Amino acid sequence: MPQVLRGDRLVHYTQDGEGPGLVLVPGLGSGSKLFGTLPRRFARAGFTCAAVDPVGIEPSSPLPAGVYDFDEAARDVLAVAARLPQPVALVGTSLGGKVALRAASLQPEAVGRLVMLCSTAVVSARARRIYRMFELMSTEVDGKLFGDLIAPFLFGSTFLQTKTGVVDDILRSMRPTPTSRAFMAAQARALQQWDGNSDTRTCRATTLCLAGAEDTLSPPSEIEDTAARIPGARYGAIANAGHSLLLESATAFLEVTRFLLAR
Secondary structure, eight states, X not given: OOEEEETTEEXXXXXXXXXXXXXXXXXXXXXXXXGTTHHHHHHHTTOEEEEEEOTTSTTSOOOGGGOOOHXXXXXXXXXXHTTSOSSEEEEEETHHHHHHHHHHHHOGGGOSEEEEEXXXXXXXXXXXXXXXXXXXHHHHSOGGGHHHHHHHHHSOHHHHHHOHHHHHHHHHHTOOOHHHHHHHHHHHHHHTTOOOHHHHHHOOSEEEEEEETTOSSSOHHXXXXXXXXXXXXXXXXXXXXXXXXXXXXXHHHHHHHHHHXXX
């Protein structure tokens, strides 16, 4: 597995395909495994696709002092992006969209296109309550119960009703370890303090903000508000899909690839 060393931060990532660079940035408590076969699908679509294991998730280095820092996470993503063919696009899901937005704000010249999937720039009072819920789930709840508790929020009602077996397989594969639970708690604490409004003003990447019409974690109205804050950003909502857009919807994958390949 390729890796990049940035100071004392070792960042592992997967890499598939040939073509313009594309970095997938995972969501809360997750690493490259979150994306399943998606890196290979993006590779077949014509990209050199990297999926990041953030610092805090093995085999990347441990989280320094147990504290998650959005700036450092964004610079880690930029360090991976620098290893890929240019121009580079960032595709971040949920928390990963916030990291990708921060990266595009920190180095506007390094990011040509940005896709934020079910990801908001400004945290509402409601969202802070949700992030507090995730913090408590990762610190106070038996890890064996985590998948069952989170499933109604991770997926839309259509997917939950029609893909019961798939949902069960996904939840079995994502059972948290003590390390991933500590990482999730650190991220959830950081999310409660997050404010990406200044990032929306300095982002110069051509941007797509995509919502799941059935998403109860990040409602479409909040995604649309984020798009309105980023100069020239496009907004779209995918029907019959929830928070895990690329896992739930083939249409979402097509929308992202069309956006990235458009001149």
